[in-house]
Amino acid sequence: MEMILALVKNRRVISLAILAILAIVLGVVVYIQYFSRTPPPEGALRVVKCSSCGDQGVKLIKDINDRHDPRCTCGKCGKLLGYAFKCDECDFEFPVFPINKAPSGGMSKMKTMDTFNYVLQMRKCPNCGSTETTPISVESK
């Protein structure tokens, strides 16, 4: 008991104890204010299809990339995922990858019609060649 009283009377010990308590309080406050609430993921969802095994899923648009990042690849086989499209002519479902390169001749002097046609060619059905293809809706999954 005397030892405790001696400690309590020791100014330095009291100061250190207060410092420790305040440091803990600071840690708790900082955690609650800045780290406890992770913001919900931003962006729209799209149906994706694996280029290899054909597995379909739903991902955030910003995670649909040509990167070999675990967030961007198929959970089953690890291959790249593309937007899932369906052919209006033959009902074939296939992946369409984000367009990450300009046409071989470059974009120079491409008019809007050429640009849109180029985009459309990237989305044509690999089964029947039709350009009448539409993205598969998230609600259908």
Add this chain to the structure above:
Amino acid sequence: MKTFGASGRRIRSSFSLVEIMIVFIIFAILAAIFLPTLYRAKDRAKFIRWFAFNRQCANDPACIVNFNFQEGQGNTLTNICAGADVENFKAYEYDGHLMKNNSSSTTVNNFKWLNSGGRWSRYGFKKALQFNGADTYILIPGTQGLDFTPMDDFTVMCWVKFDKMELGDCPFSKSLWGTAKDAACQYDIYSNPFKGSFGQGTFDVDVFTTCATWLNTDVDFEEKGWIHLALRYTHIGFDDSGEPKGQIMTFVNGEPLGAYISTTNENPNTASATGWKACSGAGMNVPLVLGAAGCYRKYWSPKTYDKTKPGILSNELMLNFFFKGKMDEFLLYKRALPDKEIYGHYDMGKE
């Protein structure tokens, strides 16, 4: 330093390191508690300043469409313009209708209203609409006040945040793309993220018969967050053959994009829209669409096109090249806003 008082008792005239640290930590705790509140208050002040400014813009007689995305819910975006200088103007005719692909009349449930997804998200009351890049767009059925000729001036502005910026993604359009001879375009803007020797790297625009791209920038728009886009057309006179001439300018975050290059005009130094003869093939009664590019069904989806059936909305217009991202403000003026006024809109709306 130690001194002695009158009673001979030792008095400390300085603080120990531990005591100073205690004071610092107390200040840090107070800062950690109050700083987020201060930031929220700052965002709230900015939001209220923008909201007041936006309401003021709605009273400009040249402002025909003003969607602040605060007024509107369900499947409708309310046009808050008080009384535009357009014959028989009724603001509700220019309301935005949230639509689903292929211009069907059915409204959709795959649009996403984000109640705190707009700018100043820390404050948490700015609404935004999330476009899914697949089948969502906004249709504005009123066309009378939105039809312009090359002899008119106009400015279109919006705040957008790209989830992903891919070639052709179109934040707004008033066009019906078919073939060179059978298309109708008044104005649109779409992303062209590929950098090349011929400019690009930002946005391409179409105004009447002119397609234009821009020599500039290395800005990573996906990382940049909310961006303010403005497209301005100014009628500047007539050429020797009597055709109207105009100047097109695109602004990003209040600053004009670099040098203009026309992809339909061989002379890159002339920023002129030379008439709209080529646009007249499909008729000009094309509605304004946000979040997609209007395409002529006859060419893009002949299977669903019924040549016996009349009507832009019911038959001819289909949508493509959907925008992937969020939008939380859209304004259309029937006058060419000066550079400073466009910058003012950006300044009032920036986070």
